[in-house]
Amino acid sequence: MVVDNSGMSIQLSNGVTMPPIGLGTYPVYGEAMCKMIVDGWDSGYRMIDTSDNYYNEEDLGVALSRLYEARNAKRGDLFLVTKISDELYPVNQPGAGTNRGIFFWKSSPMMQSPTAVHDIISRKIERSLRSLNTEYIDLLLVHRPYPDYIHEIWAEFERFYKQGVVKAIGVSNYHARNIEALSSCEVLPMVNQIEVSPLNTRKSLIEYCRSQGIKVMVFAPIMTLRTVRDSAYHDMLQGLSKKYDRTPAQVLLRWNVQQGLIPIPKSTQRSRLEENIAIFDFSLEDDDMSLIDSFNENRQYVVESKACPGF
Amino acid sequence: MRRIARAFCNAANRIVRRSHWYRNIYFCGADKFWRFNTFNLDVANTGSNSGKYAFNYDGLPVKGFNMALGPQSLEHDFNILKNYFSYLHEGARIIITLCPFSCLHSKYGAEARRKYYTFLHPATIDGFDDAERMEVLRFMENPFKAKPKMCIKFVVREMIGKLLYRRVSEVDFSQSAQAFIDGWKKQFGIVDLDAPLSSQHVEQMEQRAGVLRDMIDFCTARSFKPILVIPPVHPALSVFLTEKFRDRYIYDFLRKVNRPDVQFMDDMVLPGFEQDEYFINALFISELGAKRYTRIVLDRVGLLGGIDSEIR
Numbered sequence: 001m002v003v004d005n006s007g008m009s010i011q012l013s014n015g016v017t018m019p020p021i022g023l024g025t026y027p028v029y030g031e032a033m034c035k036m037i038v039d040g041w042d043s044g045y046r047m048i049d050t051s052d053n054y055y056n057e058e059d060l061g062v063a064l065s066r067l068y069e070a071r072n073a074k075r076g077d078l079f080l081v082t083k084i085s086d087e088l089y090p091v092n093q094p095g096a097g098t099n100r101g102i103f104f105w106k107s108s109p110m111m112q113s114p115t116a117v118h119d120i121i122s123r124k125i126e127r128s129l130r131s132l133n134t135e136y137i138d139l140l141l142v143h144r145p146y147p148d149y150i151h152e153i154w155a156e157f158e159r160f161y162k163q164g165v166v167k168a169i170g171v172s173n174y175h176a177r178n179i180e181a182l183s184s185c186e187v188l189p190m191v192n193q194i195e196v197s198p199l200n201t202r203k204s205l206i207e208y209c210r211s212q213g214i215k216v217m218v219f220a221p222i223m224t225l226r227t228v229r230d231s232a233y234h235d236m237l238q239g240l241s242k243k244y245d246r247t248p249a250q251v252l253l254r255w256n257v258q259q260g261l262i263p264i265p266k267s268t269q270r271s272r273l274e275e276n277i278a279i280f281d282f283s284l285e286d287d288d289m290s291l292i293d294s295f296n297e298n299r300q301y302v303v304e305s306k307a308c309p310g311f
Numbered sequence: 312m313r314r315i316a317r318a319f320c321n322a323a324n325r326i327v328r329r330s331h332w333y334r335n336i337y338f339c340g341a342d343k344f345w346r347f348n349t350f351n352l353d354v355a356n357t358g359s360n361s362g363k364y365a366f367n368y369d370g371l372p373v374k375g376f377n378m379a380l381g382p383q384s385l386e387h388d389f390n391i392l393k394n395y396f397s398y399l400h401e402g403a404r405i406i407i408t409l410c411p412f413s414c415l416h417s418k419y420g421a422e423a424r425r426k427y428y429t430f431l432h433p434a435t436i437d438g439f440d441d442a443e444r445m446e447v448l449r450f451m452e453n454p455f456k457a458k459p460k461m462c463i464k465f466v467v468r469e470m471i472g473k474l475l476y477r478r479v480s481e482v483d484f485s486q487s488a489q490a491f492i493d494g495w496k497k498q499f500g501i502v503d504l505d506a507p508l509s510s511q512h513v514e515q516m517e518q519r520a521g522v523l524r525d526m527i528d529f530c531t532a533r534s535f536k537p538i539l540v541i542p543p544v545h546p547a548l549s550v551f552l553t554e555k556f557r558d559r560y561i562y563d564f565l566r567k568v569n570r571p572d573v574q575f576m577d578d579m580v581l582p583g584f585e586q587d588e589y590f591i592n593a594l595f596i597s598e599l600g601a602k603r604y605t606r607i608v609l610d611r612v613g614l615l616g617g618i619d620s621e622i623r
């Protein structure tokens with residue numbers, strides 16, 4: 001089943017349009033990536049989210065080549081999102097997947113040259129372009145509000161945006177306070193990719209982004225299905241699932257799009273990919289939206305201050 | 312055979328991980344951060360050992376977290392706050408615990424650093440070293456495999472100690488106070504506590520005031536309410552810390568910080584808090600004392616909603 005959501009595209013503040021839902025890719029590698037990208041295409045996904053520190057851009061590049069061949073798809077049919085980040089500890093080391101503090105931290109030996117930010121970002125963008133086998137990136141995000149270089153990083157983003165190498169620029173995990181720090185810049189972020197879930201509804205940040213013309217993209221939109229133990233939460237989702245004859249994941253994703261948010265769920269399973277995108281033909285009643293909201297506890301799945309201290 | 316060896320190793324790891332030596336000596340109590348995952352905190356306190364011993368939120372109708380660890384510098388108090396502030400709700404109180412010599416620069420060896428590898432982002436660990444991190448994390452995860460001889464030595468010593476010395480000996484507070492005073496004089500190179508600060512110490516004070524100012528501004532920029540607190544010390548110690556000393560080492564320090572709007576509680580001499588049972592030594596508060604003192608502080612800042620108006 002293909003879901004056609006082309007008529008529902010979202011317009012960014014610079015006029016660029018993007019799909020209303022995307023496909024997450026962390027942590028997916030190798031053959032699994034190839035399969036997910038083709039299955040995702042067949043299911044209707046046209047936006048793909050990756051990052052330099054998912055270490056899978058090359059795998060995604062290979063998957064895209066296969067997709068272009070197998071489905072006669074073109075680069076222009078897709079909206080590719082990637083991010084500029086610090087490094088993570090590799091899987092075979094203690095603390096795997098946590099930040100290394102190498103890039104964009106003043107204390108790092110890598111950052112001692114006055115042109116460090118420029119050099120690192122240029123290298124990273126070049127690498128992403130090469131890995132993804134593309135001449136442009138649709139949306140480039142700063143992965144976290146690295147406090148030591150918030151302005152310098154953004155200045156580089158503006159530069160690449162003006163050059164046309166990236167069609168839109170944005171941020172991720174930024175609070176209003178961090179976005180405000182960029183208010184005197186020439187180009188404002190077009191997107192803020194953040195964690196939103198019924199346990200962490202982020203109402204005031206979403207409202208702030210809306211007031212600034214910034215679109216909110218949502219990572220880990222269905223993670224609570226796996227991580228939350230509270231039975232009342234699952235009972236609520238089951239209840240709504242029955243009422244609307246949809247799965248709990250669909251209820252959650254619908255709750256996202258109905259607020260104007262752009263979710264990027266990840267799944268390596270074909271049936272789930274189809275399930276997750278089939279959310280544009282029903283709506284949740286206002287009371288049910290409020291019911292979901294009422295589970296808010298400001299509980300973060302990725303603890304922001306641990307990932308980016310002092311932000 | 313292999314299975315037996317693995318079972319033995321697992322059992323040994325469990326024993327080591329539960330030991331006082333592993334948790335409180337080797338990792339200095341950092342294990343409280345390893346599993347910590349409580350959001351919407353109403354209050355948290357920072358600090359070195361005096362903060363660590365002064366606050367205990369158990370049984371109170373607030374969500375609190377004692378982030379203090381010892382020994383450590385003010386810079387690392389700040390680094391911990393930078394790593395853990397996401398757990399606090401907007402408007403939460405942050406108690407910044409100061410001690411008599413917070414204004415001076417204290418040096419700690421590499422040993423004091425190892426605890427940080429287990430719960431802080433690398434960019435916030437002074438003197439970070441990747442090889443050291445790896446060694447510490449390997450030990451943290453699998454202590455018996457990483458350092459079997461060391462584990463046997465210290466854990467066995469601890470077990471024997473427990474068997475032999477069941478009774479807690481009485482603390483001689485005068486002796487303890489003298490030991491702290493002598494230790495500080497030696498550590499900071501001070502001859503007379505009442506004398507004006509040396510130019511080197513004045514410089515350190517300026518630099519420390521900058522750190523404390525940044526810490527206060529960090530809190531207010533994130534809509535938290537910082538409160539500066541000096542917890543009570545035993546009367547045997549406070550006699551050494553004269554008005555002159557306090558003016559030079561504490562009040563002058565706070566004048567340099569120059570954030571007069573921030574609430575400051577100088578409880579070094581707190582009437583009604585002189586009993587021996589409230590202290591484990593001349594400087595550090597006992598669990599009983601911490602429970603009482605925490606109530607006193609939280610009541611003053613209105614976090615107990617008046618339920619404890621009779622506590623003082």
Ligand SMILES: NC(=O)c1ccc[n+]([C@@H]2O[C@H](COP(=O)([O-])OP(=O)(O)OC[C@H]3O[C@@H](n4cnc5c(N)ncnc54)[C@H](OP(=O)(O)O)[C@@H]3O)[C@@H](O)[C@H]2O)c1
Pocket residue numbers: 023024025026027049050143172173193194218219220221222223224225226247249250264265266267268269272273275276302
């Ligand atoms: N900007 C950031 O800081 C940041 C942080 C984290 C993630 N991200 C991005 O956001 C993407 C999405 O976040 P995420 O992957 O962490 O979480 P997510 O997409 O909310 O959840 C993924 C998990 O849900 C399972 N799942 C997928 N569909 C399901 C369904 N219909 N029913 C039940 N379970 C389902 C997946 O397993 P299966 O694969 O087995 O189906 C996987 O375990 C990431 O892939 C990444 O691209 C960004």
